[in-house]
Amino acid sequence: MRIKIYTFCLCEKLLAAAKFAMKPLRVILRTMNVSENAASRNGFAVRADRVSRHYKMGEALIRAVDQISLEIRAGEFLALLGASGSGKSTLLNLIAGLDRPSSGAILAQGRDLAAMSSEELASHRSQTIGIVFQSFQLLPRMTLEENVELPLRLAEVPRGERPARVREALDRVGLGARVKHRPTELSGGEQQRAAIARALVNRPMILLADEPTGNLDTKTGEEIMNLIAEIHRPPSGPGRTVIMVTHERGLAERCADRIVTLSDGAISREERLR
Numbered sequence: 001m002r003i004k005i006y007t008f009c010l011c012e013k014l015l016a017a018a019k020f021a022m023k024p025l026r027v028i029l030r031t032m033n034v035s036e037n038a039a040s041r042n043g044f045a046v047r048a049d050r051v052s053r054h055y056k057m058g059e060a061l062i063r064a065v066d067q068i069s070l071e072i073r074a075g076e077f078l079a080l081l082g083a084s085g086s087g088k089s090t091l092l093n094l095i096a097g098l099d100r101p102s103s104g105a106i107l108a109q110g111r112d113l114a115a116m117s118s119e120e121l122a123s124h125r126s127q128t129i130g131i132v133f134q135s136f137q138l139l140p141r142m143t144l145e146e147n148v149e150l151p152l153r154l155a156e157v158p159r160g161e162r163p164a165r166v167r168e169a170l171d172r173v174g175l176g177a178r179v180k181h182r183p184t185e186l187s188g189g190e191q192q193r194a195a196i197a198r199a200l201v202n203r204p205m206i207l208l209a210d211e212p213t214g215n216l217d218t219k220t221g222e223e224i225m226n227l228i229a230e231i232h233r234p235p236s237g238p239g240r241t242v243i244m245v246t247h248e249r250g251l252a253e254r255c256a257d258r259i260v261t262l263s264d265g266a267i268s269r270e271e272r273l274r
């Protein structure tokens with residue numbers, strides 16, 4: 001059955017991953033093997049090498065990200081702080097491969113994103129990276145289980161494996177009892193947890209989260225942060241690299257290994273916490 005995809009802005013991002021769905025599974029596996037080997041060789045999940053993203057607006061040049069160099073270790077929890085407009089989302093989108101730098105390079109698990117074909121990039125996004133957007137970006141006509149299943153369909157995970165994977169992801173975020181609900185039938189915190197389940201369902205090595213608590217009250221925000229901290233370091237099994245944008249220094253201090261603060265598209269401060 002064809003996937004019914006709506007023309008919301010999320011879909012541009014999901015559709016980028018959909019190109020990848022055309023590729024046979026063995027290509028995916030080959031790409032994953034390359035990534036994992038490369039990651040174990042250099043120990044970095046992500047490296048930004050003098051990365052810039054400039055926008056031309058008439059005569060003006062906006063330096064949204066300007067010559068940022070940053071290395072993020074595999075398994076590290078990095079918090080990105082900074083005033084509104086300082087370039088946090090732009091940098092996160094570059095790391096995700098959703099946007100291309102004006103200059104400089106992003107290496108993810110040892111591979112230069114610019115050197116990847118569009119299929120490899122889509123595969124990388126689909127297999128290696130999970131993204132939680134600030135505004136949830138769930139598809140309103142789909143139930144929760146359909147929303148969470150979508151990345152598996154795009155990644156051509158065999159149909160028979162999907163229900164268990166969806167169940168596992170939804171159980172993990174405490175939404176096992178809400179699988180038939182549509183997004184409008186969920187609270188804000190539940191929608192955010194569903195967005196996290198969707199980001200996790202492909203078992204990515206790197207979780208990118210753009211202000212995952214930005215729309216939530218303090219208590220629900222804390223719950224989401226505890227969930228992300230547990231995804232970073234689960235009680236058993238491998239942890240994940242987490243790169244999280246937040247405005248809340250307290251949350252960052254509690255969970256992150258390192259805080260990087262951006263100002264005007266550049267790194268203005270770096271603090272190693274643990």
Ligand SMILES: Nc1ncnc2c1ncn2[C@@H]1O[C@H](COP(=O)(O)OP(=O)(O)OP(=O)(O)O)[C@@H](O)[C@H]1O
Nearest residue numbers: 055057062064082083084085086087088089090091
């Ligand atoms: N497509 C675009 N065209 C032109 N300028 C842009 C574009 N996207 C972002 N910018 C500009 O780049 C700068 C950085 O934007 P970005 O979204 O990365 O900020 P941010 O740190 O995530 O802010 P916030 O905390 O408000 O989400 C801003 O000044 C913004 O206006």
Ligand SMILES: [Mg+2]
Nearest residue numbers: 088089090210
């Ligand atoms: Mg932003």
